[in-house]
Amino acid sequence: MRMGRIAALSIGIATLTAGAVVPAVAHSSEGAAQIRQTQSDSGDRARGALWLYQNSHYKGGKKKITSKDANFRNNYFSNGKSLNDRVSSVKNRSSKAWRLYKDAGYHGPSTKILPNHQLFNLRSTNVGNDAASSVK
Numbered sequence: 811m812r813m814g815r816i817a818a819l820s821i822g823i824a825t826l827t828a829g830a831v832v833p834a835v836a837h838s839s840e841g842a843a844q845i846r847q848t849q850s851d852s853g854d855r856a857r858g859a860l861w862l863y864q865n866s867h868y869k870g871g872k873k874k875i876t877s878k879d880a881n882f883r884n885n886y887f888s889n890g891k892s893l894n895d896r897v898s899s900v901k902n903r904s905s906k907a908w909r910l911y912k913d914a915g916y917h918g919p920s921t922k923i924l925p926n927h928q929l930f931n932l933r934s935t936n937v938g939n940d941a942a943s944s945v946k
């Protein structure tokens with residue numbers, strides 16, 4: 811398990827590094843098409859992976875999200891705890907923006923997480939700490 815997490819983190823870091831190059835070369839339509847092709851071959855980035863953490867500063871249980879989810883009630887962190895109303899920090903390891911919602915079904919106050927951005931504590935955001943219930 812531990813090796814798996816380290817490998818996943820390494821992929822995430824490599825993805826972030828690749829992401830930093832994209833804006834500089836996306837100035838022509840030809841270049842942009844090439845970039846999209848590359849993205850589809852680059853793991854987390856292509857799937858738009860979002861990492862959710864149980865505690866602030868990316869600690870506690872974690873969960874990789876690769877597609878939208880209307881209800882966290884049947885999702886669990888790596889330590890077996892339910893995701894619902896427990897998310898405290900988040901890392902967006904992808905090229906797409908994600909939005910966390912306080913309520914299930916993408917309702918209630920929400921917080922946008924920009925591509926390749928992270929929030930060490932959701933306390934001061936619209937969705938709030940230990941409150942998120944859906945994401946897309």
Ligand SMILES: [Ca+2]
Binds near residue numbers: 866
């Ligand atoms: Ca929490």
